[in-house]
Amino acid sequence: MDVKQLPTLAVLSDYVTVCQLDGLKVVRVIHPKATAAISLFGGHVLSFTPADKKETIWMSEKADFTGNKAIRGGVPVCWPWFGKAAEPSHGFARTSEWTLNEHRENDKGVIISLTLSDTPETRSIWPHAFHAELLIEISDTLKVSLVSTNTGEHEMQVGGALHTYFNIGDIHQTTVTELGNEYIEVGERKPSTGKATFEGEVDRIYTQAAETVIIEDAANQRHIAVVNQGNNGVVIWNPWQALAEGMADMANDGFLTMVCAESAVYDRSVILRPGEKHTLLTEVICK
Numbered sequence: 001m002d003v004k005q006l007p008t009l010a011v012l013s014d015y016v017t018v019c020q021l022d023g024l025k026v027v028r029v030i031h032p033k034a035t036a037a038i039s040l041f042g043g044h045v046l047s048f049t050p051a052d053k054k055e056t057i058w059m060s061e062k063a064d065f066t067g068n069k070a071i072r073g074g075v076p077v078c079w080p081w082f083g084k085a086a087e088p089s090h091g092f093a094r095t096s097e098w099t100l101n102e103h104r105e106n107d108k109g110v111i112i113s114l115t116l117s118d119t120p121e122t123r124s125i126w127p128h129a130f131h132a133e134l135l136i137e138i139s140d141t142l143k144v145s146l147v148s149t150n151t152g153e154h155e156m157q158v159g160g161a162l163h164t165y166f167n168i169g170d171i172h173q174t175t176v177t178e179l180g181n182e183y184i185e186v187g188e189r190k191p192s193t194g195k196a197t198f199e200g201e202v203d204r205i206y207t208q209a210a211e212t213v214i215i216e217d218a219a220n221q222r223h224i225a226v227v228n229q230g231n232n233g234v235v236i237w238n239p240w241q242a243l244a245e246g247m248a249d250m251a252n253d254g255f256l257t258m259v260c261a262e263s264a265v266y267d268r269s270v271i272l273r274p275g276e277k278h279t280l281l282t283e284v285i286c287k
């Protein structure tokens with residue numbers, strides 16, 4: 001995605017503008033350290049390109065930017081649950097309109113803060129009072145922290161994922177390492193060598209992954225380190241051809257250049273009492 005080409009709606013500072021992408025309002029950062037774009041719909045990072053490096057984040061060429069559907073690619077914020085634990089799948093945060101709370105910047109980079117709180121609509125889906133803040137730090141690296149706070153009077157159970165789609169040169173030449181010795185696939189626990197390679201669909205929750213997992217993107221001759229905190233699993237996903245063909249928002253060959261490595265609380269095991277907060281974090285470091 002060429003974020004520099006998007007039409008500008010407002011200039012917020014030397015480095016931060018708001019621009020339009022079809023139906024979406026997008027916060028655009030153009031800084032000497034990196035370029036990035038974040039949609040307010042979904043609180044969704046669409047692009048992150050460190051200076052003098054290739055785009056790190058994969059975005060589907062058929063992604064829906066109308067604001068009527070979750071965006072295929074980028075960093076979907078799956079919250080307050082991961083997957084099909086309840087409806088809608090992956091929670092409502094990725095299809096909610098977030099508020100631009102603050103932007104801060106200096107010569108090292110830019111921090112964008114977005115917020116989301118409960119509304120009558122969210123309470124009809126999930127009966128809790130909450131405040132969520134998404135801190136997106138754009139520098140040599142991309143750091144995304146999702147801080148969820150229980151602002152209600154009852155305990156709440158939270159899960160979720162920062163479901164990052166990475167841009168890789170060729171899935172056949174991609175390996176993800178440091179994944180630990182166990183994964184869950186279709187509900188079944190299996191032993192793991194700690195490495196994932198791709199010859200077909202992969203949809204696994206690695207429960208023992210190291211804090212930093214490595215995507216070896218051999219076709220682009222680079223490594224991407226992904227640091228995850230506040231998670232209890234790392235989800236590795238590539239839909240492969242048959243599933244890609246069934247998705248309206250992914251090209252048939254889209255699976256060849258993406259892999260998801262997700263910082264996840266896959267089972268809603270974070271229990272927040274009134275006033276408590278939890279941070280789920282992912283940091284992307286290109287080498």
Ligand code: TA6
Pocket residue numbers: 070083089090163203235237260262
């Ligand atoms: O994180 C992997 C996964 O849960 C897969 O099972 C797959 O469905 C993917 O997320 C994408 O989900 P979505 O709802 O965006 O189509």
